[in-house]
């Protein structure tokens with residue numbers, strides 16, 4: 001696929017989108033960084049921003065925020081995909097989540113669009129621990145989550161970005177569903193223990209009930225919709241349905257996925273888990 005026309009990268013300040021945009025830029029591909037704060041803004045909640053963001057775009061890295069499981073996602077993905085067809089987009093690469101029936105319905109919209117499509121269906125991101133929802137818990141020293149002894153094959157977002165860029169720029173990925181996992185099944189306790197080893201911090205994983213979890217999020221001032229999404233993710237996705245490895249990274253890139261231990265070492269080296277105390 002020639003890269004002479006623009007690739008729209010949604011959530012370009014987010015964990016995968018930023019890396020996809022940076023990688024495309026290094027390849028010399030013209031990109032538009034999708035953000036609510038960009039010069040040409042893109043906002044899922046404001047459909048008037050969609051048409052300008054799609055102008056002269058030939059491929060889109062689609063990232064629905066906050067999650068394809070929320071009720072607004074289906075209609076948004078349907079309308080956006082329709083608009084992409086009308087404006088002459090040729091290729092859609094959709095980031096999806098493993099084990100979510102609601103996400104599957106959104107994937108089908110993209111698969112039935114008539115455009116070239118690739119589904120990048122990811123397990124839980126390693127980077128949730130240093131760039132996402134779990135960072136504050138790591139900094140507090142106790143990672144209290146309703147995850148029990150569930151096993152999750154955490155995936156590195158660098159692998160997701162590499163697969164997405166291949167799908168956006170190369171031939172041979174259209175019509176593929178790439179289910180991306182890391183190389184190991186891990187409990188949350190194991191993940192925390194590897195972060196403790198890498199960072200030199202004394203960290204503890206605590207298994208709590210969904211009710212306790214929701215109460216603590218509510219006390220921390222999180223909006224109710226966000227709390228409900230997290231409840232859904234923990235309650236539904238860690239019941240064993242995703243506790244197996246998949247070969248999506250190898251199929252897409254011809255190499256094994258990055259390991260959590262390497263992720264933890266690199267993240268620790270940035271100092272993110274050992275912030276220097278501010279002195280006034």
Ligand SMILES: NC(=O)c1ccc[n+]([C@@H]2O[C@H](COP(=O)([O-])OP(=O)(O)OC[C@H]3O[C@@H](n4cnc5c(N)ncnc54)[C@H](OP(=O)(O)O)[C@@H]3O)[C@@H](O)[C@H]2O)c1
Nearest residue numbers: 011013014015035036043044045064065067097123124125
């Ligand atoms: N985190 C995981 O473990 C995981 C696993 C599998 C799949 N996923 C999927 O990955 C996607 C991203 O999830 P994430 O939580 O990790 O977030 P993220 O990639 O870090 O992305 C968040 C970004 O979304 C943008 N954003 C927020 N609201 C928006 C809106 N209304 N319209 C357009 N952009 C908006 C924000 O950028 P601006 O402020 O610049 O607009 C923000 O930087 C979701 O679809 C999720 O289902 C996540």
